[in-house]
């Protein structure tokens with residue numbers, strides 16, 4: 001069998017002038033680095049719960065604080081290692097107190113402690129494609145399209161003592177201010193669109209966590225890139241949270257600081273500015 005190479009000629013509709021040749025121009029995009037401080041998020045939760053030392057939440061924290069050394073810190077603080085269940089006195093409506101055996105995983109969910117960890121793990125990361133394109137001289141407005149070569153969240157450092165479940169990856173139009181934007185609200189009110197998810201990682205994982213695209217995710221991200229300015233939002237899925245890490249028969253208090261950065265390598269088919 002004989003093979004013939006057939007040159008493919010793309011004809012443009014423009015007749016008034018000869019368009020410059022389009023080049024494949026790679027761009028390396030990255031967000032600012034963002035830090036999580038889960039220990040601080042839980043310290044804030046403990047301080048908030050114990051603004052009223054007699055609240056049910058603070059009573060559990062105090063009872064937990066006694067489990068390591070029979071002493072209660074000021075303010076009360078959950079020890080680094082604590083049992084899975086605990087007897088705690090609970091008083092309902094002033095009609096007397098009973099001692100109840102508390103399942104501490106359920107308590108961590110119901111008290112809002114894990115929700116505070118989840119909020120801490122949400123990032124809002126504006127990415128200015130136009131700024132990078134201008135530096136490199138890429139004419140996005142005259143571009144034929146963009147090919148996404150990689151999109152990752154890089155864990156630059158990771159001192160977290162827990163694994164994460166899969167984390168959702170969204171984009172929202174424009175450059176949103178991380179300091180004033182609530183990522184979870186942008187997701188629930190539909191401003192952000194899911195393009196994929198990051199596979200769950202083990203405690204201490206460092207390196208590139210590659211986005212796995214949803215069905216139309218690659219197209220949606222390409223649209224966001226062609227829009228020249230967008231914001232990546234990374235958050236645990238609705239209704240899903242981290243699991244408390246364990247050590248033997250005990251739980252570990254979630255803790256640690258991590259630093260992440262959204263990174264992407266893309267290739268525009270475009271002319272030079």
Ligand SMILES: [Ca+2]
Nearest residue numbers: 065066069071
């Ligand atoms: Ca203690």
